[in-house]
Amino acid sequence: VDFGEFSCGDEIRKVVQTLEQAAREILTVLQSVHQPSGFKEIPSKCAKARELFCTVRTQLGELKTKFPVEQYYRFHEHWRFVLQRLAFLAAFVVYLETETLVVREEVAKILGIQVVREKGFHLDVEDYLAGVLIMASELSRLAVNSVTAGDYTRPLRISNFINELDSGFRLLNLKNDPLRKRYDGLKYDVKKIEEVVYDLSIRGLAKDAGDK
Incomplete structure (x- = not known):
């Protein structure tokens, strides 16, 4: 057993759990736009969601420190699902605000991560598309x-x-x-x-x- 990898995976899982919780909170805020009175509240709900993304940026900043930077794809499965959820939430906020499609660079900016693989923890193109x-x-x-x-x-x-x-x-x-x-x-x-x-x-x- 590679104990380094095991403890690495363990640390990653802990941060991913906090990210999942943050994603649930953002989703709860945005879900209210589906209510009959929700359309009037779109600007305030989007502003609230953007505030909550500050927490996400902090958590993703922490996640980066839990594994060697060159091993992104070795551990990718741990955070792939939650990163796709966060990309969805960022895209949904931008759509509600502007009715346009968010580009990958903008999602990465909202999440406080990179677009280019060589620069470190990044938003994989397939996670963005998902x-x-x-x-x-x-x-x-x-x-x-x-x-x-x-x-x-x-x-x-x-x-x-x-x-x-x-x-x-x-x-x-x-x-x-x-x-x-x-x-x-x-x-x-x-x-x-x-x-x-x-x-x-x-x-x-x-x-x-x-x-x-």
Whole structure:
């Protein structure tokens, strides 16, 4: 047994648990936008989420110290899932604020980590893409809840955004199996949002939305 690796893994797991807790707190704040009154609160909820990312930056700073820098991929499995969740949360905050797709550099900045592997602890491109795909299913849920809240313009904007996202992913040659499976889920999200938009147009509400 390599005791160095064992204690390393143990230390990493402890920090990852604190990161998971921080991710849950940010998600709880952002989930409230799905409530009927939540749309009015988007700016304040995003501001609160951004405050909580300060904790995440500190924790990721601590995580970096728990293993030799050149062994990122040796221990990557330990934090891969939580880093994807955090990438999703960062992407969701930026979408709610600007209705645009966050770039990997911006996610890395929000998380206080690097983009380039050579510079140390970084946001792997596949973890970034997985985060973006998790956000897509959150947006399909938001499209449905927008209608319930009487906001008929939002589903159309989400639909355009998700279709552009889908086109972008089609250009990628996804070899990574988990990412490939996640991308298959995007097709379902596209379909779900299209149904919402179709329902609005049948009810004559999409036209009103387009005029606003």
